[in-house]
Amino acid sequence: AQQKPLMMATTTSTDNTGLLEYLAPLVKQATGIDLKWVATGTGQALKLGENCDADVLMVHAPAAEKAFVEAGFGLNRREFMYNDFIIIGPEGDPAAIKGKDTCTAFKAILDSKAVFVSRGDDSGTHKMELALWKQCAEAVPDKESWYRQAGQEMLATINIAGEQNGYTLTDRGTYITYEANLGGNPPLKILVEGDRKLLNQYSVIEVNPERCPKAQQELARKLGDWLVGKEGQDAVAAFELMNKQLFFPNAAKN
Amino acid sequence: MWPLLRLRNVRHNYNGRTVLDIAELSVSAGTITGLAGPNGSGKSTLLKILSLAARCTSGTVYLRNRPVLPFDPEAHRRISLLPQEAYLLRRTVFDNISYGLKIRGQKNQFRDSVAAALELVGLDPSFAGRFWNQLSGGEAQRVALAARLALKPDCLLLDEPTASVDMESARCIRRAILLARREWGTTLIIASHNQSWLDDLCDTIIYLYNGRILECSLENVLLGPWLQNNRREFYKELADGQFIHVPPPPHPDSSAVIASAVLKLSGAPSGSSRTLTGTVSGIFFDKHFTEPRIHIVCGDHRFVACVPDMNLNGGDLLPGRTVTLSYQPEDISWLEK
Amino acid sequence: MWPLLRLRNVRHNYNGRTVLDIAELSVSAGTITGLAGPNGSGKSTLLKILSLAARCTSGTVYLRNRPVLPFDPEAHRRISLLPQEAYLLRRTVFDNISYGLKIRGQKNQFRDSVAAALELVGLDPSFAGRFWNQLSGGEAQRVALAARLALKPDCLLLDEPTASVDMESARCIRRAILLARREWGTTLIIASHNQSWLDDLCDTIIYLYNGRILECSLENVLLGPWLQNNRREFYKELADGQFIHVPPPPHPDSSAVIASAVLKLSGAPSGSSRTLTGTVSGIFFDKHFTEPRIHIVCGDHRFVACVPDMNLNGGDLLPGRTVTLSYQPEDISWLEK
Amino acid sequence: MDFILEGIAKAFVLLLQGDPETYSAVWATVQAASMSMTASLLVGIPLGYLLGYLNFPGKKGVRTVVDTLLSLPTVFIGLIVYAFISNRGPLGEFGLLFTLTGIAIGQTILALPVVIALTATAVESLDRSLRPTLISLGATRMQIFLTSVREARLGILIAAITASARVLTEVGISMMVGGNIKWHTRTITTAIALETNKGEFATGIALGLVLLAIAFVISFSLSFLRRRA
Amino acid sequence: MDFILEGIAKAFVLLLQGDPETYSAVWATVQAASMSMTASLLVGIPLGYLLGYLNFPGKKGVRTVVDTLLSLPTVFIGLIVYAFISNRGPLGEFGLLFTLTGIAIGQTILALPVVIALTATAVESLDRSLRPTLISLGATRMQIFLTSVREARLGILIAAITASARVLTEVGISMMVGGNIKWHTRTITTAIALETNKGEFATGIALGLVLLAIAFVISFSLSFLRRRA
Numbered sequence A: 001a002q003q004k005p006l007m008m009a010t011t012t013s014t015d016n017t018g019l020l021e022y023l024a025p026l027v028k029q030a031t032g033i034d035l036k037w038v039a040t041g042t043g044q045a046l047k048l049g050e051n052c053d054a055d056v057l058m059v060h061a062p063a064a065e066k067a068f069v070e071a072g073f074g075l076n077r078r079e080f081m082y083n084d085f086i087i088i089g090p091e092g093d094p095a096a097i098k099g100k101d102t103c104t105a106f107k108a109i110l111d112s113k114a115v116f117v118s119r120g121d122d123s124g125t126h127k128m129e130l131a132l133w134k135q136c137a138e139a140v141p142d143k144e145s146w147y148r149q150a151g152q153e154m155l156a157t158i159n160i161a162g163e164q165n166g167y168t169l170t171d172r173g174t175y176i177t178y179e180a181n182l183g184g185n186p187p188l189k190i191l192v193e194g195d196r197k198l199l200n201q202y203s204v205i206e207v208n209p210e211r212c213p214k215a216q217q218e219l220a221r222k223l224g225d226w227l228v229g230k231e232g233q234d235a236v237a238a239f240e241l242m243n244k245q246l247f248f249p250n251a252a253k254n
Numbered sequence B, C: 001m002w003p004l005l006r007l008r009n010v011r012h013n014y015n016g017r018t019v020l021d022i023a024e025l026s027v028s029a030g031t032i033t034g035l036a037g038p039n040g041s042g043k044s045t046l047l048k049i050l051s052l053a054a055r056c057t058s059g060t061v062y063l064r065n066r067p068v069l070p071f072d073p074e075a076h077r078r079i080s081l082l083p084q085e086a087y088l089l090r091r092t093v094f095d096n097i098s099y100g101l102k103i104r105g106q107k108n109q110f111r112d113s114v115a116a117a118l119e120l121v122g123l124d125p126s127f128a129g130r131f132w133n134q135l136s137g138g139e140a141q142r143v144a145l146a147a148r149l150a151l152k153p154d155c156l157l158l159d160e161p162t163a164s165v166d167m168e169s170a171r172c173i174r175r176a177i178l179l180a181r182r183e184w185g186t187t188l189i190i191a192s193h194n195q196s197w198l199d200d201l202c203d204t205i206i207y208l209y210n211g212r213i214l215e216c217s218l219e220n221v222l223l224g225p226w227l228q229n230n231r232r233e234f235y236k237e238l239a240d241g242q243f244i245h246v247p248p249p250p251h252p253d254s255s256a257v258i259a260s261a262v263l264k265l266s267g268a269p270s271g272s273s274r275t276l277t278g279t280v281s282g283i284f285f286d287k288h289f290t291e292p293r294i295h296i297v298c299g300d301h302r303f304v305a306c307v308p309d310m311n312l313n314g315g316d317l318l319p320g321r322t323v324t325l326s327y328q329p330e331d332i333s334w335l336e337k
Numbered sequence D, E: 001m002d003f004i005l006e007g008i009a010k011a012f013v014l015l016l017q018g019d020p021e022t023y024s025a026v027w028a029t030v031q032a033a034s035m036s037m038t039a040s041l042l043v044g045i046p047l048g049y050l051l052g053y054l055n056f057p058g059k060k061g062v063r064t065v066v067d068t069l070l071s072l073p074t075v076f077i078g079l080i081v082y083a084f085i086s087n088r089g090p091l092g093e094f095g096l097l098f099t100l101t102g103i104a105i106g107q108t109i110l111a112l113p114v115v116i117a118l119t120a121t122a123v124e125s126l127d128r129s130l131r132p133t134l135i136s137l138g139a140t141r142m143q144i145f146l147t148s149v150r151e152a153r154l155g156i157l158i159a160a161i162t163a164s165a166r167v168l169t170e171v172g173i174s175m176m177v178g179g180n181i182k183w184h185t186r187t188i189t190t191a192i193a194l195e196t197n198k199g200e201f202a203t204g205i206a207l208g209l210v211l212l213a214i215a216f217v218i219s220f221s222l223s224f225l226r227r228r229a
């Protein structure tokens, strides 16, 4: 009999960049697993896991993930890759943040009241941004008129920033897509990058079969094993968008 | 044998206003019953109740002594009504006429029935292909009638079948009604304002007034208001200045009814009798009366009187002649409000 | 003075079929014109064209010699039509009657106009508060008429104003029509199948047949088909077995028309004349003829004949008597198909 | 602006070259919509007929409720259906989550108020003499229903078209209940949402045109029912 | 399942305690919908009337096109409007992007086919003797239009309700053109989408109920127009 497909809940970034479509056939070939996925916001992906509607999760919000595992919804959280966040903004750079470190840049934006567009959707990226505000400027400038909360996907958020000549925090993958969409000459440029603080960690979590009897933990484990294994790590490293590497395997540190 | 249809203590209200109140009414099988009465007297309401197309507010309808309600499985398909405002389905004339046959589960072979029904109402067979909205007023009315005739019902109720129908077709419809009774044994009840057509066709005529059945006919109805002169007599002035005198009315606005037999053609007043002078406008023969009937116009009003044969001397009563009518005011009766 | 309304070479088609074809027709101001003709003869179509409610396929309508089209700014509000199937707005009777006044920009004070219009058609003022769907057939018809009378139009066209209206109200409507002409100088054109009502009311009557205006009246029309006997004479058998002989018809299905003057009451056939025997059903006085007119039933058919005064001997012509009619077949004419 | 023109061109390519992903989404859309439209017409037309036809106390209240339910947001319906068919929901065992059947259930809830409200209005607008006429011709209650529906066909046709347009264009239910799973539950609208998210605006436009093509086929074939009303 | 009950409870809290974010979204929704409904009714009712009333060659084709446009996906409309009003688009200088006015433009395009198609059907279903009757009473073309609309009020009312339901529940346009910017262009539906994405299902349900409450207020107040038809 044919094996039931493995249901994965994941975030839009892995789907929108094409990573999963690239990995799925490799997974099938190596493990025989038929991978199906639902790409949503991180919050909804975790909820799907909580409701036993997925077997495995691939997300990037470490704090929420840890809480998820601690609540007994998931097992065996394994970090397996990262990409990085960057701060982008208009070429004119009104807050003059180009080349500064992350915290200086955030403070400069705050002081100059330049437009900053936030994802505002509780996604991994949003959570990272909130953490940075707290860390660098003590408080999130929630009600400031220059602080625009889009509540949308990354790409839409970048577009909004582009239309409004604002800054935003984005993952590099989406920025590459954006750059390509605008023919390589987008109005928003990378202004801050490479800071250790800007790491975007992805992990894979198995749904706890004690809570969800139907969850296919065995297959989930198999997928996780493959991802952190050499084959998976190499595959991640080899994935390119517009000839640029997007994700960096880092399972080794587990 | 029980009457085919019988009403007992039937009362019907619209928005709390009673428009029909009939203690008892029977219609025997195979008869043709006419229904006459002014606008709003309840004819259409009565026909809807009799045909089980509507339910009366209170009271019972019996079909051969069995109480029946709308959608009664047995009665439903045997009684058919031509409503006053018949709706034509948004289809062809053919589909309209065959509709009743189709829903009775009859298969195909409508062609002959439809052609026969069209002929009965005097329409050319070519009308079958017309659409409902390609008909003149009278043609539409006749198509609606044909749709009922095609069903050959046991009991057929017609509400104003000749309204906006030409005279030739009215005669045609009369023939069709007589044929239905003769060939299919259909019992008919027909409401119409075409009094002479109705008189000519029906075995009996029921007069409705304000929702009640009248004992007399409605030949000469005079509406109020009534005035009183200084001798405390009640009267009304006609358009030509003559006065008509009546007994004390129950209400100043009541309607008086003067039976044709009350109006005598003996010219001279005698005792307490009063006279009216008018012009003869026509003489008729009406099968419900043994004597011919004469129409006399006084001012605006047309009176009907009976002509006992002995009164006929020469051409005195021919149209255009002036005659004098006499009557006893006490013989005038009142309609209930 | 130019005629108020005039048609020239008017032709109207529905789906390519010509239903109206009038070379010339004039209506003078202040007259009451009747429109008679069988169902489908084009009366409603003609009224719609005359009232500028529809545009004819070809031809011209003149108002006082000025060609006019529908929505003509000057004519539009001065001509009003009561359509055969008048639509009542889904509002109260009051709103229906005041609608025309309202859209003419008249401010308030409808109350008196509405009450006056209701009275003209013989409806109680309490009807003003009723909703459109709380009326009987005849009441609705009269409300529609009242809505036109309230406008006091210069020209009023009525399509079957007395269909489903009771006799008393028909008289009331007659009075209202005469009042409109007298008080407001209204010109009226009225289509009706109520021949005697129309005869009584109108100054002239136009007869329509198959969309054309007839020169004669439509008193005695005999429909085909016509048979031929072995002497090559054309005839038709009446329901009682008598034969009626006609000259060679243009088409075996043509309709013959026998003017009332053609039917003589002199009993004995002379020369080439033929006879018919029948029963008198009524005698009338009709203001369009100097002599009284007599209705004679032969089988199924009712003939109208003129009664020259000299022919009246005693009560011979009273209803119920049997009489013999004679006619010359050559005097019978044909209707165009 | 360019992406509009590009999208129009791309729509032809997708349709004419038989792009398998597009056809998969078309097929998913058609399947889900057929199921939901069948269900909502079968249930909604009789209910709408009764609502327009009968007079009962509280009828006005029912109409107001139906009118209100026209404004059920699709994501809201998606959430409710999800709650029921999620593995932890009362109907979890039927495995309807992330299936076209699941989508169709949600779409039926979406379409029902449209069908009911518009059918009721069409039936209410029928000539008031239809009912007595049909009774007088001997029609049973069922035959009165069927004939009334046929007489009100213009109104009910547009009810069906409006409801199917609502179903064809909805995203929230397909996304939430279907999961937008490629080759399985990805419908045209979820594909449009995905492509737009990816910044592939031209592809979004192209897929939108594909959806309009389906809608055109539907309204064109139904327009023949409209002849001679 | 729990989140449904939780959401119902939360809806009361949001509404009764006057949650500012919710009220901001309600206000944005109401503003955008008022603008778009005003525009689409003003334009759509006359166009629908003409479409239902006039007979002209090609009428059937126009109807089929309008019926097809009922299926315009909201994201598609969003993309088209975005293309025009983005800074790089031909109307960029008016600064309509990420404004409620921009959303209203898209919603007008969404609502127009609904208003036109349903109005045309309502007008077509009018008694055929209405027109000659009005002409015979002396009504001008404009008065015939106004009176016909009033006579067809049941059908046009439901057209308005259906269109406003479509506008209130759409997400694609508000998201794409409005940008779902908190305190500015975040409408209830984009908020629902956001909360659902965040996994805050209960809040999504609560906001859905808030939207239904708005819809109820609308249909309840309009239901008085329905008396005595």
Ligand SMILES: Nc1ncnc2c1ncn2[C@@H]1O[C@H](COP(=O)(O)OP(=O)(O)OP(=O)(O)O)[C@@H](O)[C@H]1O
Residues within 6 Å of the ligand: B014, B015, B019, B037, B038, B039, B040, B041, B042, B043, B044, B045, B046, B084, C133, C134, C135, C136, C137, C138, C139, C164, C166
């Ligand atoms: N749907 C209704 N709602 C309220 N009142 C009504 C309704 N239908 C009829 N009526 C009233 O009931 C009474 C009887 O009406 P009905 O139609 O039976 O009269 P009718 O004798 O048929 O009159 P007509 O000769 O005008 O057809 C009238 O006073 C009329 O105004």
Ligand SMILES: Nc1ncnc2c1ncn2[C@@H]1O[C@H](COP(=O)(O)OP(=O)(O)OP(=O)(O)O)[C@@H](O)[C@H]1O
Residues within 6 Å of the ligand: B133, B134, B135, B136, B137, B138, B139, B164, B166, C014, C015, C019, C037, C038, C039, C040, C041, C042, C043, C044, C045, C046, C084
């Ligand atoms: N809308 C239409 N489409 C096609 N044919 C029509 C239409 N209306 C009327 N007709 C036909 O045109 C002819 C004239 O119709 P019209 O209504 O003028 O007759 P009428 O004299 O008023 O008849 P009636 O006495 O029955 O009212 C008839 O043969 C009728 O069948």
Ligand SMILES: [Mg+2]
Residues within 6 Å of the ligand: B043, B044, B045, B084, B159, C136, C137, C138
């Ligand atoms: Mg009646």
Ligand SMILES: [Mg+2]
Residues within 6 Å of the ligand: B136, B137, B138, C043, C044, C045, C084, C159
């Ligand atoms: Mg006519």
